[in-house]
Amino acid sequence: MPERDLPRRPGRRVFLQTAALGGTLAACAKQDGDSAADQEPNRLGKPVSDYGRRSPFEKAARKFRESKTPEASASFTPLQDCHGILTPASLHFERHHSGVPAIDPKQHRLLVHGLVERPTVFTMEDLRRMPSVSRVHFLECSGNSSGDWGPQRAPDVQRGHGLASCSEWTGVLLSLVLGELGVQREAQWVIAEGADPCKMARSLPRKKALDDVLLAYAQNGEAIRPEQGYPLRLVVPGWEGNLNVKWLHRLKLTPEPYMTKDETSKYTDLLPDGKARLFTFEMDAKSVITYPSGGQKLSGPGFHEITGLAWSGRGRIEKVEVSVDGGQTWRPAALQEPRHRMAFTRFRYPWQWEGGEAVLQSRCTDETGYTQPALEELIAVRGMNSNYHNNSIKPWKVAADGSVEAA
Amino acid sequence: MPERDLPRRPGRRVFLQTAALGGTLAACAKQDGDSAADQEPNRLGKPVSDYGRRSPFEKAARKFRESKTPEASASFTPLQDCHGILTPASLHFERHHSGVPAIDPKQHRLLVHGLVERPTVFTMEDLRRMPSVSRVHFLECSGNSSGDWGPQRAPDVQRGHGLASCSEWTGVLLSLVLGELGVQREAQWVIAEGADPCKMARSLPRKKALDDVLLAYAQNGEAIRPEQGYPLRLVVPGWEGNLNVKWLHRLKLTPEPYMTKDETSKYTDLLPDGKARLFTFEMDAKSVITYPSGGQKLSGPGFHEITGLAWSGRGRIEKVEVSVDGGQTWRPAALQEPRHRMAFTRFRYPWQWEGGEAVLQSRCTDETGYTQPALEELIAVRGMNSNYHNNSIKPWKVAADGSVEAA
Numbered sequence: 072m073p074e075r076d077l078p079r080r081p082g083r084r085v086f087l088q089t090a091a092l093g094g095t096l097a098a099c100a101k102q103d104g105d106s107a108a109d110q111e112p113n114r115l116g117k118p119v120s121d122y123g124r125r126s127p128f129e130k131a132a133r134k135f136r137e138s139k140t141p142e143a144s145a146s147f148t149p150l151q152d153c154h155g156i157l158t159p160a161s162l163h164f165e166r167h168h169s170g171v172p173a174i175d176p177k178q179h180r181l182l183v184h185g186l187v188e189r190p191t192v193f194t195m196e197d198l199r200r201m202p203s204v205s206r207v208h209f210l211e212c213s214g215n216s217s218g219d220w221g222p223q224r225a226p227d228v229q230r231g232h233g234l235a236s237c238s239e240w241t242g243v244l245l246s247l248v249l250g251e252l253g254v255q256r257e258a259q260w261v262i263a264e265g266a267d268p269c270k271m272a273r274s275l276p277r278k279k280a281l282d283d284v285l286l287a288y289a290q291n292g293e294a295i296r297p298e299q300g301y302p303l304r305l306v307v308p309g310w311e312g313n314l315n316v317k318w319l320h321r322l323k324l325t326p327e328p329y330m331t332k333d334e335t336s337k338y339t340d341l342l343p344d345g346k347a348r349l350f351t352f353e354m355d356a357k358s359v360i361t362y363p364s365g366g367q368k369l370s371g372p373g374f375h376e377i378t379g380l381a382w383s384g385r386g387r388i389e390k391v392e393v394s395v396d397g398g399q400t401w402r403p404a405a406l407q408e409p410r411h412r413m414a415f416t417r418f419r420y421p422w423q424w425e426g427g428e429a430v431l432q433s434r435c436t437d438e439t440g441y442t443q444p445a446l447e448e449l450i451a452v453r454g455m456n457s458n459y460h461n462n463s464i465k466p467w468k469v470a471a472d473g474s475v476e477a478a
Numbered sequence: 479m480p481e482r483d484l485p486r487r488p489g490r491r492v493f494l495q496t497a498a499l500g501g502t503l504a505a506c507a508k509q510d511g512d513s514a515a516d517q518e519p520n521r522l523g524k525p526v527s528d529y530g531r532r533s534p535f536e537k538a539a540r541k542f543r544e545s546k547t548p549e550a551s552a553s554f555t556p557l558q559d560c561h562g563i564l565t566p567a568s569l570h571f572e573r574h575h576s577g578v579p580a581i582d583p584k585q586h587r588l589l590v591h592g593l594v595e596r597p598t599v600f601t602m603e604d605l606r607r608m609p610s611v612s613r614v615h616f617l618e619c620s621g622n623s624s625g626d627w628g629p630q631r632a633p634d635v636q637r638g639h640g641l642a643s644c645s646e647w648t649g650v651l652l653s654l655v656l657g658e659l660g661v662q663r664e665a666q667w668v669i670a671e672g673a674d675p676c677k678m679a680r681s682l683p684r685k686k687a688l689d690d691v692l693l694a695y696a697q698n699g700e701a702i703r704p705e706q707g708y709p710l711r712l713v714v715p716g717w718e719g720n721l722n723v724k725w726l727h728r729l730k731l732t733p734e735p736y737m738t739k740d741e742t743s744k745y746t747d748l749l750p751d752g753k754a755r756l757f758t759f760e761m762d763a764k765s766v767i768t769y770p771s772g773g774q775k776l777s778g779p780g781f782h783e784i785t786g787l788a789w790s791g792r793g794r795i796e797k798v799e800v801s802v803d804g805g806q807t808w809r810p811a812a813l814q815e816p817r818h819r820m821a822f823t824r825f826r827y828p829w830q831w832e833g834g835e836a837v838l839q840s841r842c843t844d845e846t847g848y849t850q851p852a853l854e855e856l857i858a859v860r861g862m863n864s865n866y867h868n869n870s871i872k873p874w875k876v877a878a879d880g881s882v883e884a885a
Contacts, residue, residue, distance in 0.1 A: 113675050116577025117704070118548030121539035123568040126708045128583055129701045132528035141525030154648035154696035155612030157564070161530040162700065170523025176535055202783050205562030205814055205824060241561035268520050289561035291698065293569065294536045297524070301533045376609050407612055409816040417612060 147233030188253030554640030595660030
C-alpha cells in the first residue's frame with residue numbers, strides 16, 4: 072500500500088498523549104524555551120573538513136561470524152540500526168573467501184574472452200568512459216537466515232537477516248560490453264572470476280548476462296568499497312550474493328558452466344529425496360521486521376511504529392502484511408515509495424501496544440504474485456538438509472515487559 | 479526522456495572500435511587469460527571489519543572556501559567524482575556559521591512552543607518512536623554558483639556547483655508533530671533555531687511547515703552526520719539550504735517572521751531598482767554537466783558520455799537538453815529513473831568527440847514547465863547585485879587538446 076494511502080487511524084493522536092511515548096514527553100509551560108539549549112555548546116564547533124565521519128556517539132557496526140580465518144568469513148549489516156532503504160557502504164554486509172585484496176585501480180584489468188569475436192582487456196578508465204547506468208538493488212547472501220532452518224535461530228535481526236544490504240550501484244551494463252565484443256552462438260554461460268587470491272568464480276547463464284547485469288564501479292555515489300569489490304564487481308540483480316563476483320578481473324564465455332566449488336559443494340541445496348538443487352540463482356521474496364526485533368526492548372506501552380524491509384529477486388514488492396497476533400490476522404503495511412525492482416522496500420505499520428505478550432511478523436508478496444512462506448511451508452518443500460535460501464516468515468515475540476526475542 | 483527510450487544511435491558500436499576509447503583497449507589473442515591476473519595479489523587479503531572505509535586509492539574530497547574562520551565557512555561536494563544521484567554523506571557539502579557542535583543525542587532536546595496548544599519538549603527517542611518517512615531530496619545552498627554572476631567564475635564544477643548534494647533523509651513529518659500539538663490560528667510562521675553557538679535561525683511559513691518538511695535524524699541509511707546537523711535537522715524539500723536548520727533544538731510558532739540575520743542582511747537579493755527580494759525560498763530548476771567539466775582533460779577523440787545533474791525546488795525534472803555546439807542545437811538527454819521530486823536527477827548523453835573545440839552545456843525543465851535560463855536572461859531580470867540564486871546554464875569549453883575550462 073503506498074505511503075499516502077495509509078488509513079487515518081482512529082485515535083491516531085493518542086501516541087502523543089499521556090504515557091503513550093513511554094512517559095518521556097515533558098509538557099512545559101509557555102516560556103521562551105532557552106532551557107532546551109542550556110546543555111548545548113557555546114563555543115565554536117569543528118571547522119569544515121574534507122571527508123566527513125559519523126558522530127562518535129554512533130556505534131552501529133557489522134558483527135562478524137566467528138571463524139578461525141576472518142579472511143574467509145562474513146559480517147552482518149546491523150539492520151536494526153538502518154533507516155530508509157539504503158545501507159551505508161561502511162555497513163554493507165561482507166562475505167569474503169580469502170580476504171579483501173588491495174587493488175590499484177590503475178593496474179586493474181578486466182579480460183573478456185572465450186567465445187567472443189573480439190576478446191578484449193579493459194582498463195578501469197575504459198569502463199568509466201562507456202555509457203553508464205545507476206540502479207538501486209539489494210544484495211543478499213543465499214546463506215542469509217541459514218540458522219532459521221533449525222533450532223539455532225539467530226537472537227537478533229542483524230545475525231538472522233543481516234547478510235542483506237541495498238545500494239545504488241553505478242556501472243556499465245554487461246549486455247552493452249558483450250554486444251560490442253560479439254558473443255558467439257555457442258556461448259551459453261559466462262564464467263566470472265574475481266581477483267581475490269582464491270579466484271572466487273561462478274557461472275552465469277547467457278540470458279541473465281545479456282539482461283540487467285552490471286559491471287559496477289560505484290556504490291552510493293562514490294567508488295565501490297574495497298569489501299564490495301573495489302574497483303569492479305558484478306552486480307547480478309536479484310540473484311544470490313555469491314554470483315555478484317567482487318574484484319572482477321575475468322569473464323569467459325563458454326558453452327557449459329564450470330561447476331566451480333561455489334556452485335557444487337557450496338550454494339546448492341540437498342533435498343529430502345537425496346538430490347540437490349543446483350544453480351538456485353533467484354532470491355525468493357522475503358521480509359523481516361527490524362523494529363521491534365530480537366534483543367530490543369520496548370520502552371513502554373503505547374504507540375510504536377513497526378518497521379522492516381522486504382525484497383524479492385523477481386522484481387518489485389507489491390504488498391507487505393503485518394500480524395501482531397501470532398499470524399491470526401494480517402493487515403497491510405505502508406510501503407515506502409518509489410519501490411525499485413530487486414531492491415529493499417521499507418514498510419511501516421502503526422501499532423498500539425497494550426503491554427501484553429505479542430508475536431509480530433511480516434510477509435511480503437512480489438510482483439509475480441509469490442508470497443513469502445511460513446517456515447513449515449518451506450520445510451514441507453525443501454526438507455531439513457538445506458543451508459541456503461531460507462526466506463521464511465520471521466516471528467518476533469514481545470514479552471509483557473517489552474523485551475523481544477526470536478519466537 | 480526515460481533511460482529506456484534512449485535512441486539507438488547509428489554507429490553506436492563505434493565507441494569500442496580502434497582508437498575510439500583513446501587507444502587504451504588492447505585486443506588480445508584467444509588465450510586462457512591468466513595474464514590479466516599476474517599483477518594481482520596471491521596472499522590472503524584483509525579480514526572482515528566492523529565499519530568499512532573507502533580504498534586508499536580514492537582521493538575525492540570536499541574543497542574548502544578560504545576563510546579566516548574555518549568554523550564559519552563552506553566546503554564543496556566534488557560533483558565531478560560522484561556517481562548516480564546520491565552524495566556520499568562524507569562528501570555532502572557543508573556550510574557552517576559557527577562550526578559543528580558535538581551533541582550527545584541523549585541530551586539533545588527539541589522544544590516546540592509559541593502559538594501551539596500543547597508546547598512540548600521532545601527527546602530524540604520520542605521522535606524516533608513516531609511514524610517516519612524516508613525521502614530522497616537535494617540540498618542546495620542558495621549561494622551556490624555565486625561566482626557565476628561576475629567574471630570570477632569557478633574553474634571547476636566542484637567550486638562552481640558543489641554547494642549542492644542529495645541524500646535519502648529519514649525522519650518525522652513536521653506536519654504530524656504540529657498536528658499533534660495543535661497549531662493556533664494566529665500562527666503563520668515557524669521560527670527554526672539550531673543548537674550551534676550562533677543559534678542560526680530562520681523563519682518558515684506555516685503552509686510549507688504543514689506540507690512536506692521533515693524532522694530528519696537519518697541520512698543515507700544511518701544517523702545524520704555531525705556536519706549535517708546531528709542528531710536532528712530540518713529538511714525543507716526544494717528550499718534554500720540555509721532554511722534546513724541543522725542541530726535543530728527549537729521551533730517557535732509565531733504570527734510574524736523573525737527577520738533574522740540570515741533572512742535580512744544575508745540570503746536576500748538586491749534588485750536593480752534598489753529593492754531587495756526577501757524570503758526567496760524555492761530553488762529554481764538548475765542543471766550542470768559534471769563530465770566533461772572544468773579542469774578535466776579528455777583522454778582523446780571518440781566516444782564520451784556527457785553526464786551531469788539536474789534538480790528543481792518545485793518538483794520533478796521533466797527534461798534535460800544538452801548542446802555540444804555552444805547552444806545552437808539542443809538534444810534530449812536520457813534521465814535516470816525513478817525521478818524523485820526535489821532531488822538530483824542524473825542525465826546522460828552519448829557524445830562522439832571529433833577532436834575540435836566544443837562548448838558543452840545543459841538546460842533542464844521541471845514539472846511546472848519552468849526552463850533553466852541562460853546567464854544573460856537571468857541578469858536581465860535580476861541585475862548584477864545578486865549573490866544568491868544563480869541557476870543559469872553553465873557552459874564548459876573543450877579545447878582542441880581535450881582540456882576543459884569554464885566558458
